[in-house]
Amino acid sequence: MADLKTDQKKGPELGEKSSASQPFCECGPECCGGSSDKGKAESFIKESAHWIERRSETSAGAVPVVRTKLSRQDILGKVKARFGFGRMNYKVRPGLYAVGKAGPDSPVLVSANYKLSFDSLRRELGSLDAWILVLDTKGINVWCAAGKGTFGTEELVHRIEDTGLSHVVSHRTVILPQLGAPGVAAHEVTKRTHFKVIYGPVRAADIKDFLTAGMKATPDMRRVRFGLRERFVLTAMELTNPFKYLVMVTAVLWILSLLGLRLFSWGALYPYLGAILIGGFFVPVLLPWIPGRAFAWKGWLLGMLWAAFVNIQQGLLPPTPNTWQPAAVHFLLVPAISAFLAMGFTGSSTYTSLSGVLKEMRYAMPAILASASIGIVFLAVVLIRAL
Amino acid sequence: MRKHRHLSNVATLAYDPDLCTGCGMCAEVCPHAIFSIDDKIARITDRDLCMECGACAKNCPFGAITVRPGVGCAWAILISEIKGREVPSCG
Numbered sequence: 001m002a003d004l005k006t007d008q009k010k011g012p013e014l015g016e017k018s019s020a021s022q023p024f025c026e027c028g029p030e031c032c033g034g035s036s037d038k039g040k041a042e043s044f045i046k047e048s049a050h051w052i053e054r055r056s057e058t059s060a061g062a063v064p065v066v067r068t069k070l071s072r073q074d075i076l077g078k079v080k081a082r083f084g085f086g087r088m089n090y091k092v093r094p095g096l097y098a099v100g101k102a103g104p105d106s107p108v109l110v111s112a113n114y115k116l117s118f119d120s121l122r123r124e125l126g127s128l129d130a131w132i133l134v135l136d137t138k139g140i141n142v143w144c145a146a147g148k149g150t151f152g153t154e155e156l157v158h159r160i161e162d163t164g165l166s167h168v169v170s171h172r173t174v175i176l177p178q179l180g181a182p183g184v185a186a187h188e189v190t191k192r193t194h195f196k197v198i199y200g201p202v203r204a205a206d207i208k209d210f211l212t213a214g215m216k217a218t219p220d221m222r223r224v225r226f227g228l229r230e231r232f233v234l235t236a237m238e239l240t241n242p243f244k245y246l247v248m249v250t251a252v253l254w255i256l257s258l259l260g261l262r263l264f265s266w267g268a269l270y271p272y273l274g275a276i277l278i279g280g281f282f283v284p285v286l287l288p289w290i291p292g293r294a295f296a297w298k299g300w301l302l303g304m305l306w307a308a309f310v311n312i313q314q315g316l317l318p319p320t321p322n323t324w325q326p327a328a329v330h331f332l333l334v335p336a337i338s339a340f341l342a343m344g345f346t347g348s349s350t351y352t353s354l355s356g357v358l359k360e361m362r363y364a365m366p367a368i369l370a371s372a373s374i375g376i377v378f379l380a381v382v383l384i385r386a387l
Numbered sequence: 388m389r390k391h392r393h394l395s396n397v398a399t400l401a402y403d404p405d406l407c408t409g410c411g412m413c414a415e416v417c418p419h420a421i422f423s424i425d426d427k428i429a430r431i432t433d434r435d436l437c438m439e440c441g442a443c444a445k446n447c448p449f450g451a452i453t454v455r456p457g458v459g460c461a462w463a464i465l466i467s468e469i470k471g472r473e474v475p476s477c478g
Contacts, residue, residue, distance in 0.1 A: 147458065149439065181416035182456060200416055217415075224418040269401075293393055295461075316404035328472055343423025346393075351419070353439035354457030354475060355397040361461055 044093040057210030060164030065098045070125040080220030091139030096163040100129040104170040112137040175200045224350040232346045238280035271310045271319030275334040279341025296364035299342025398437035399455040406451035413443040
């Protein structure tokens with residue numbers, strides 16, 4: 001953590017490198033990937049009939065026409081990606097796509113090549129005639145990619161030229177999702193391509209209203225939300241990894257118990273199952289209603305309440321010379337786990353800044369590590385006494 | 388919906404009104420509506436809502452806004468720390 005303290009001094013220098021910087025990922029742990037296609041041939045989702053209707057001839061060559069209804073395969077793929085399976089390779093080929101009977105006057109909507117981003121756009125375009133210009137964002141959603149700079153000025157300029165967009169449409173306007181703005185300097189794109197950049201709504205669901213209103217976004221369309229539904233969906237990703245570890249630990253304990261070491265029991269396990277659910281599910285879902293601002297604090301608070309409940313339920317409280325140590329293990333380990341996992345949800349949230357999370361971590365990390373370390377020492381003592 | 392708020396007084400957002408022409412790009416791209424345009428000049432309404440995404444600075448044609456953009460993501464910061472990256476980043 002020592003380095004974090006120096007970060008503020010680096011401020012101006014980092015600011016200069018803005019094109020190579022990153023924001024918030026709606027993806028948590030193995031944040032946004034980027035390592036998947038190093039040294040490998042790029043692989044894209046196959047063009048198949050379930051999402052491509054036909055090909056349409058344009059003055060810049062044949063362009064795939066996409067369906068605006070999601071198929072069962074699309075939805076299955078979405079669920080898998082949400083739980084983190086194959087998420088890094090869920091990408092469509094960059095380039096130009098058509099919707100409906102797109103013609104020279106049809107609007108051009110720019111998207112990322114993460115298939116979830118692409119799908120959430122095309123499903124909103126039923127009965128519309130439009131073009132979708134897909135940028136190569138390495139299979140990452142618009143917001144993350146904009147922060148990395150892959151959804152950026154360079155790629156947009158390159159893609160406009162590469163697809164021959166100026167031959168396909170007669171107008172000179174491209175509509176970008178507003179969340180692409182951290183990566184794209186609109187004035188620079190215009191200078192280099194003569195295409196005007198208009199920032200559309202944050203959510204694809206508003207795109208029709210935006211177009212009908214003559215490409216005007218209402219203030220509401222411009223705001224990112226982080227409502228109950230959004231948070232709920234993101235918990236799937238939060239829980240996948242901790243549960244993998246829990247399953248592994250359980251498996252090890254179970255094998256040990258087969259060997260005669262009786263460490264494995266539901267009573268020993270469920271406090272930690274609860275700690276994971278608090279950090280990965282309850283804190284994200286209840287976020288605005290839990291008092292305090294720091295995510296780690298919110299996780300710690302609920303974890304502490306849960307540990308107290310567990311201790312009372314297991315008859316460890318009030319403490320006696322025999323019960324205070326196992327009670328202390330719960331009080332030290334459970335809140336530490338839920339605080340740590342809750343802190344991880346900062347990456348999924350749409351309102352934390354780098355400076356804010358650095359500050360939070362500067363206080364939370366030492367506290368979590370101290371609590372967990374002392375907890376593990378007590379756990380060792382309890383286990384040794386039990387043998 | 389209750390408004391989310393993270394820590395106060397941390398954002399690196401800085402703005403020089405002397406360079407502003409009131410074009411309104413910042414107000415358009417900010418996902419938290421921090422900027423408002425009054426009398427042809429941008430004004431920061433609530434800087435504690437800034438998540439340092441960098442969209443305003445990037446899209447200000449007059450360089451009136453600076454911010455250190457970055458990920459507000461604990462995992463990214465931890466991983467970057469372990470891998471020895473200077474700027475915390477995803478992946």
